[in-house]
Amino acid sequence: MAQPVKRARLIYNPTSGREEMKKRLPEILQRLERGGLETSTHATIGEGDATLAAAEAVERGFDIVIAAGGDGTLYEVINGLAEKPNRPPLGILPLGTTNDFARALNIPRNWEGAVDVILRQHARVIDVGKVNQRYFINIAGGGSLTELTYEVPSKLKTMIGQMAYYMKGLEKLPRLRPIELYIKTAEVEMHEEVMLFLISNSNSVGGFERLAPDASLSDGLFDVLILRKCNLAEFIRVVSLALRGEHLSDPNLIYLQTKQIQVTSPDYVQVNLDGELGGTLPCMFTNLPQHLHIFIDETGQSTYKSPPINLMKLPWKTRPGVDEHEQEE
Numbered sequence: 146m147a148q149p150v151k152r153a154r155l156i157y158n159p160t161s162g163r164e165e166m167k168k169r170l171p172e173i174l175q176r177l178e179r180g181g182l183e184t185s186t187h188a189t190i191g192e193g194d195a196t197l198a199a200a201e202a203v204e205r206g207f208d209i210v211i212a213a214g215g216d217g218t219l220y221e222v223i224n225g226l227a228e229k230p231n232r233p234p235l236g237i238l239p240l241g242t243t244n245d246f247a248r249a250l251n252i253p254r255n256w257e258g259a260v261d262v263i264l265r266q267h268a269r270v271i272d273v274g275k276v277n278q279r280y281f282i283n284i285a286g287g288g289s290l291t292e293l294t295y296e297v298p299s300k301l302k303t304m305i306g307q308m309a310y311y312m313k314g315l316e317k318l319p320r321l322r323p324i325e326l327y328i329k330t331a332e333v334e335m336h337e338e339v340m341l342f343l344i345s346n347s348n349s350v351g352g353f354e355r356l357a358p359d360a361s362l363s364d365g366l367f368d369v370l371i372l373r374k375c376n377l378a379e380f381i382r383v384v385s386l387a388l389r390g391e392h393l394s395d396p397n398l399i400y401l402q403t404k405q406i407q408v409t410s411p412d413y414v415q416v417n418l419d420g421e422l423g424g425t426l427p428c429m430f431t432n433l434p435q436h437l438h439i440f441i442d443e444t445g446q447s448t449y450k451s452p453p454i455n456l457m458k459l460p461w462k463t464r465p466g467v468d469e470h471e472q473e474e
């Protein structure tokens with residue numbers, strides 16, 4: 146007997162990466178249809194649109210939601226799904242400039258491979274982080290480095306891809322400044338001057354493939370990394386240790402695992418969720434265990450090569466609305 150046809154909603158950002166979606170859409174739709182997924186599309190028109198489109202897709206009863214674009218689009222789609230009681234599984238087409246989360250899940254970087262992962266419908270259930278009323282799946286963080294928050298205009302990103310981040314990030318490197326944090330979990334309470342804090346769900350972030358070596362996407366726990374106040378030389382040392390996964394024993398680093406963490410500060414501290422601006426402290430970060438099904442490559446074969454590392458890309462990426470102003474200057 147024929148399998149019932151499933152309906153998928155493909156939410157894509159036409160400006161992601163090198164605008165690959167614009168070129169590939171007919172082929173992607175054809176491959177999905179041939180593979181048995183009757184697919185309709187929603188092209189996003191700007192910030193926040195993917196969240197609305199994902200929420201609407203759930204309400205309209207789609208069996209599968211597909212997020213096509215970069216980490217920003219994925220973040221927005223997850224924010225549209227996470228609140229809903231009946232969450233359809235999520236497919237990912239990683240066609241953005243950065244695709245940290247797709248890398249953590251070994252989802253192929255090429256569109257054919259990524260479509261095939263969706264067609265095989267092998268889902269993994271993952272934890273989702275909740276912060277106030279927002280959600281993240283990869284990493285949250287904050288710190289004085291938020292001052293380095295920069296916006297790479299999307300046209301520039303399209304033209305030169307990853308290079309745009311380097312140019313924007315490195316020029317701001319010397320402006321590190323510590324912040325005061327109060328941290329509270331069920332296990333510990335602390336008051337520290339810190340450079341940054343990271344609350345991670347996966348072990349691969351921003352090209353740091355061993356940032357939180359013990360992190361599991363579905364263990365119900367966050368891996369928390371807090372970098373104490375340090376000078377630029379120490380900062381660079383910790384980062385280079387982190388590249389090799391040897392940073393956890395560094396005296397400047399505090400590492401813990403927890404289900405829920407409250408972070409407050411007397412300072413003005415922006416919070417970054419999966420590379421996007423996610424409000425300011427104080428925040429309660431709660432792990433929602435096994436909250437979302439995502440299609441993954443069950444063969445576990447990663448087709449990624451590690452991209453070159455941009456220190457400032459982690460995790461301070463975009464501040465919406467700044468690029469126009471910067472361009473005028």
Ligand SMILES: Nc1ncnc2c1ncn2[C@@H]1O[C@H](COP(=O)(O)OP(=O)(O)OP(=O)(O)O)[C@@H](O)[C@H]1O
Binds near residue numbers: 158
């Ligand atoms: N039509 C559009 N025009 C401009 N920006 C858009 C449009 N649709 C969505 N966006 C915004 O673009 C942001 C970045 O997109 P996305 O993450 O998909 O790809 P990217 O630009 O390649 O970057 P990255 O993968 O590094 O996040 C999203 O957060 C979204 O708010």
